[in-house]
Amino acid sequence: MARKKIALIGAGNIGGSMAHLCLLKGLGDVVLFDVVEGLPQGKALDLSHAGPVEGFDGDVIGTNSYEDIAGADVCIVTAGIARKPGMSRDDLLGTNAKILSSVGEGIKRYAPNSLVIVVTNPLDAMVTLMKRVTGFPKNRVVGQSGILDSSRYRSFIARELNVSVNSVAAMVLGGHGDDMVPVRSTCIVGGVAVEKLIPSKRLDEIEARVRNAGGEVVALLKTGSAYFSPASAAIRMTEAHLYDKKEILPCAALLEGEYGVDGYYFCVPVMIGAGGVEKIIDIHLNTADKKAFDESLNHVKDIVQAMDRVLGV
Numbered sequence: 001m002a003r004k005k006i007a008l009i010g011a012g013n014i015g016g017s018m019a020h021l022c023l024l025k026g027l028g029d030v031v032l033f034d035v036v037e038g039l040p041q042g043k044a045l046d047l048s049h050a051g052p053v054e055g056f057d058g059d060v061i062g063t064n065s066y067e068d069i070a071g072a073d074v075c076i077v078t079a080g081i082a083r084k085p086g087m088s089r090d091d092l093l094g095t096n097a098k099i100l101s102s103v104g105e106g107i108k109r110y111a112p113n114s115l116v117i118v119v120t121n122p123l124d125a126m127v128t129l130m131k132r133v134t135g136f137p138k139n140r141v142v143g144q145s146g147i148l149d150s151s152r153y154r155s156f157i158a159r160e161l162n163v164s165v166n167s168v169a170a171m172v173l174g175g176h177g178d179d180m181v182p183v184r185s186t187c188i189v190g191g192v193a194v195e196k197l198i199p200s201k202r203l204d205e206i207e208a209r210v211r212n213a214g215g216e217v218v219a220l221l222k223t224g225s226a227y228f229s230p231a232s233a234a235i236r237m238t239e240a241h242l243y244d245k246k247e248i249l250p251c252a253a254l255l256e257g258e259y260g261v262d263g264y265y266f267c268v269p270v271m272i273g274a275g276g277v278e279k280i281i282d283i284h285l286n287t288a289d290k291k292a293f294d295e296s297l298n299h300v301k302d303i304v305q306a307m308d309r310v311l312g313v
């Protein structure tokens with residue numbers, strides 16, 4: 001069987017980390033694309049030198065030309081600028097909307113049958129734009145948000161209780177902004193509801209930290225935003241697709257009536273398999289979570305409107 005082809009659009013911090021993960025996990029051949037000359041080629045050459053050490057045979061090339069992504073099975077988009085201290089994800093809108101418009105055109109032309117996973121922020125607006133520009137069906141344009149946000153929640157809970165991260169399940173839903181919704185009722189530790197294990201006031205603090213975790217990393221790094229964990233999250237989606245796992249993962253998907261939302265990308269649990277987003281899973285939200293969910297949706301609506309103003313739509 002021929003190896004799968006994974007195109008990484010943006011060869012910066014997340015792009016480079018994803019390339020490494022794809023090769024280590026043997027997911028297929030990797031094409032690193034960037035507008036900066038030399039950057040994707042240099043990273044590809046460096047990565048290829050890790051092959052004999054790690055024992056991977058996947059091919060990796062760096063390029064500045066879209067022709068090289070031709071026929072890709074998956075395109076993961078991180079092209080754009082990242083946050084600096086003091087910036088919100090929304091502050092990236094003007095610059096990244098223009099970049100994503102051109103990236104969408106390149107993908108539409110050269111990888112028309114691919115699954116497109118958008119990582120660039122502000123995520124909910126950027127994935128909306130990618131859907132519009134490519135015109136791909138909704139099952140093939142999806143945003144990475146909730147796997148990372150949920151992973152941050154799981155990681156903090158695991159540390160709090162000194163248990164394995166594998167024993168903690170949790171989902172963070174809604175927009176990928178500071179008003180994301182850690183859904184406490186989905187947080188289960190070894191089969192036990194987290195509310196039985198950690199006092200409610202402490203859970204409030206942990207959830208506040210989850211919402212600000214991206215900003216916490218930015219404040220420490222000073223020169224950019226998180227990249228190891230977003231890379232892992234996007235590659236988890238890629239694996240679910242390439243291996244037809246039918247895995248239920250929180251991702252930004254286009255809602256058309258589900259959760260009472262129509263026409264917006266929003267993070268909810270979805271099933272990812274060979275068909276991309278094969279199903280949207282409707283879980284019951286309690287009144288408080290639904291209220292937070294709706295507030296987060298209002299923010300997503302605002303950012304999409306702001307994007308339309310930027311693009312003159």
Ligand code: APR
Nearest residue numbers: 010011012013014034035078079080081082099119120121
């Ligand atoms: N086409 C392709 N690549 C581009 C383009 C473009 N039109 N414009 C910029 N890039 C490239 C940059 O040259 C850079 O190498 O995108 C890359 C972005 O890499 P980083 O600056 O290292 O940012 P990274 O940490 O990878 O984050 C990328 O993902 O999570 C989001 O908020 C984050 O929006 C940011 C994005």
